[in-house]
Amino acid sequence: MTARYDFASDNVAGAAPEALDALIAANSGHAISYGGDHVSAKAADLVRAFLDADADVRFVGSGTAANAISLATLCRPFEAVAAHEHAHVCTDETGAPGFFGHGLGLIALKGGSGLIDPAGLGQALSYPDVSYRQSPAALSLTQATEFGTLYTVDQIKALTGAAKAKGLGVHLDGARLANAIAAGFDPKTIKDLGIDILIIGGTKAGMTPSEAVVLFDPALSRRFDARLKQAGQLPSKSRFYSAPWIGMLESGAFTHRARHANAMAKKLADACPFKVLHPVQANGVFVEMDESTRLRLVDAGWFVFRFLDGSVRLMCAWTTTPEAVEEITAAMESIK
Amino acid sequence: MTARYDFASDNVAGAAPEALDALIAANSGHAISYGGDHVSAKAADLVRAFLDADADVRFVGSGTAANAISLATLCRPFEAVAAHEHAHVCTDETGAPGFFGHGLGLIALKGGSGLIDPAGLGQALSYPDVSYRQSPAALSLTQATEFGTLYTVDQIKALTGAAKAKGLGVHLDGARLANAIAAGFDPKTIKDLGIDILIIGGTKAGMTPSEAVVLFDPALSRRFDARLKQAGQLPSKSRFYSAPWIGMLESGAFTHRARHANAMAKKLADACPFKVLHPVQANGVFVEMDESTRLRLVDAGWFVFRFLDGSVRLMCAWTTTPEAVEEITAAMESIK
Amino acid sequence: MTARYDFASDNVAGAAPEALDALIAANSGHAISYGGDHVSAKAADLVRAFLDADADVRFVGSGTAANAISLATLCRPFEAVAAHEHAHVCTDETGAPGFFGHGLGLIALKGGSGLIDPAGLGQALSYPDVSYRQSPAALSLTQATEFGTLYTVDQIKALTGAAKAKGLGVHLDGARLANAIAAGFDPKTIKDLGIDILIIGGTKAGMTPSEAVVLFDPALSRRFDARLKQAGQLPSKSRFYSAPWIGMLESGAFTHRARHANAMAKKLADACPFKVLHPVQANGVFVEMDESTRLRLVDAGWFVFRFLDGSVRLMCAWTTTPEAVEEITAAMESIK
């Protein structure tokens, strides 16, 4: 029996045809490198149009690097980033913010289902600015969250408003922004939410590896290419990082592929024989399942991870089929 | 008139069909991420076979990061890397070695046509190990060099032998290793040359962005994936970084595409109306050309760079056509 | 009314006469700098004799730097230090371990009264060594702890044994080692406890600013002076950092001054009208006191801090007089 990774993560999927076709189309001919190419220029225009925003846009190869470089842009080493305790930057990036940020700190905030509790942020912001502690200089949000939930626009405004009132910068990790948008989060509102740097995930949205870094504040762009180059994120053949964006945005696949993944998650949650622990608003389903049961599911051929809050995570991707949902549901029924 | 970038760099070319086809082939189905996939395993096997070496192999997205992470692996922050003054790590990576290496230093060595003069290395290694200076802990070589020249096996052994005798680690930047191999440098000898970490350039060899990091010393591999992850170089959809290697190595295209580029450089050098300043052993031709002449060439549609030693650099890629060589030669004749 | 800082910290005290006299004695004449002087050589000999250990000894100006440099010596940036959640390195050094260690992580361990719970360490050491997390590479202990408590030799051995079994290095922050020794912790046993780098606090022990860095493993000493110099901790007029050690160790004041401080803490704890929350084994007394009461005590002239666990901390120094203990006791009685 071959192990099936369908629900292990949304990065187990390949690239969607719209992305791959655009990459192939961009392959012909010679193009100047390091982001100066016509493909990257067009992709950046499409991102700006998608966001209805006049912002600087770069394409990089790694979400971890995109996040960490953003946080290093917003903070100095003796400062800290406030983020949800289960945010990817806190838990799954091997300390990349501290590496790219030269020791910058992380302040772990609590909150149900991956959503930062405003009271906790308020408390973190209220501590006196003493020399022996790394005071917060940035707030990092995640939309959709690690638990497949969504902030409302008002919730985001409340958090960024509190941060801005204290002079903090704001980063939004949008590794799964496509899923949030597919669920109704309007990309054209982002520019008004008090966010300084937005990362839009291309990889999980169905592209070959690519993440868009969107700088809303032009002051942050100064020498940003040098920052990227030093950090190993200014690609020479840059067209391969930008081309998939053209295919996905022009066709609308960026959103509709995510809408499919979200729908599969909803279908899975509806049929799932285990208790679902978080609202299913994007493409993840988190269920209550003890370890021996999870191992039986793995033995039955379905590889799934235990997640940060102790739940078992079932992720849907643009490739998830209704049949796969039905098959894993049946498998869960049988091992329950 | 459209500007032509044919000779601006070897990264202006797209990906070769062998690379792209393999990438497309690897796209189907689900695969576990972060390097654990079957595609990366197969590609690593092929690299090991190509080198006839039992080594750890990783695939990353950026040559700058690959080099800088390697040097950080070999040195501590209060130590230095000895490299040719015109090596990419010294001149073109925005201080990435110091960024990834937390301030590690660079010791610039002299030598004609990009080849380190052994006497200069000997002198650098002979300085007393004092506390106020960053003493060398690694030697970084480049093959083919930035000037399109090659070290012989004996020349490399002389340099690495001197370095090893002093306890240094050795890094080889093989961004253009394909061109060196196409010119006769036997990849199966590399394991015996005293090199600890080898970077093999996939990007310039005709792939979508990918570089192979080869760790000959297993002691260096300890937690290397964590090092890569923290540095933003452990890709989630890792198959896209490894797949092109399968296509290029299985088909032999890795070497024969480079052989073509080398042949185009030879053809260009033979016909070139300007004085050729360095031996043409790989895919670059460096000519004597004053600035007003270079600007006339650019005005005539051919974008070319002035290089580190004051020469004008004409690079050939796997895509360079004999016709393009003839056209730029004619253009050079006309503006001379 | 002048504010009194007697119990605010043990660094509010000046230098003991034994330290100051030795500093004055070392002042005359010319001495070679950067640690090569005869004063530093003699002080290092005295530290070695005090510890009955053949170890490398350096004198630096800052406990924060001494700790952070030690941890950076034991770990790489993608690794972490396991320490008590209230250890100074975790709470009061503005992220210095991450700064000097280029992003190295901290793993906060629980345990009553500042003493690491072995079960918690065991759990931290049992996590799989995955690439997305900073795995522990060092254990950091504090003796006496931040809460004025002491580990027994067996307790330390249990912790360092568990760490060593997993290949970790061990750092001991001895900012208040003098107080621990005065309370019975035998300095001659330290070399057998599995500690790689020991910091002995001179400053809190009654010296002008100076901390001794003791490297038990000679492999760690390689180029250590270069490490210190780069980190701004290789003093030019090094005799001023080492001289106080001669005065304090030759006279026995290092221990007997600490014994006095410990005795004052005991006296204070015995008379204190507030509930004492941790065993008083060194020079600190931690009491239960609500905020309005603390502010009344401050208003009454006695500046004291609220500490990490919510208690109010009363520290005794080598300068603390029985009269001051009686006066603050009376003040506490009156505002209770």
Place this chain on the structure above:
Amino acid sequence: MTARYDFASDNVAGAAPEALDALIAANSGHAISYGGDHVSAKAADLVRAFLDADADVRFVGSGTAANAISLATLCRPFEAVAAHEHAHVCTDETGAPGFFGHGLGLIALKGGSGLIDPAGLGQALSYPDVSYRQSPAALSLTQATEFGTLYTVDQIKALTGAAKAKGLGVHLDGARLANAIAAGFDPKTIKDLGIDILIIGGTKAGMTPSEAVVLFDPALSRRFDARLKQAGQLPSKSRFYSAPWIGMLESGAFTHRARHANAMAKKLADACPFKVLHPVQANGVFVEMDESTRLRLVDAGWFVFRFLDGSVRLMCAWTTTPEAVEEITAAMESIK
């Protein structure tokens, strides 16, 4: 025969009585720590009065750290500092600027006798701001220079003016500012010279280890204590770093002790039997002396260093006696 270090460096001298007496005076009583003490407040006032400037002043333990922290304050990691090729930050600090500045680069400028050639600075500032190079973000000057020479006020203005016109910050390494002032450089003019951060050396001026960091631009002060703390340079018993400044500034000894050192250098230069290679404007004399001759001088009991430009350096300190000058002159005569 005991080796004599009188002329080896100006840090071989102890502390002047004015400094030591002030340190002893500051020792009594309890004082709040980490720079909040009354001694540090008074010393900062005296520095401000000395400079006739409203600036933030901090006292730290190490010139290397003071310089490196300043440069890290003025630059980001992907930027560089332009400094004289023989400046202490370039040659003698083990890469501390890159360590504290997370890989920031150094651009080595030429110029006779340690004085930056304005044309060279102009050229460095004229390079295009490209992503693959660390562009200059700060200029670092040294007064008096490493070669015992002085910039005029106009020379400094020309250099800082050029830097400011390009948006750079300016750092002045005043490790030997006392000697410059004693030679006529007016401290009250410094505030008008376009300098953002000034380091005033206390150590070489005759203090126990202490350097003053003067921040002329209040924007740079934001969270500066946290920066110092993280970097291991916010001393707990801070009064010991500031007290010597009170003694030296109130008494005028800061300048008149340096004037004596300068006079001794002049006397030595006048009598010296070897060719003097740089103008003797401060406390250093640099002579032409081959290596066998230098070794004979060392054998004769006088330890002296060969310096960066190949000369032999003879430094005078506040402790240098006319007799010592005569004795070394005689020794030089005898071994010539």
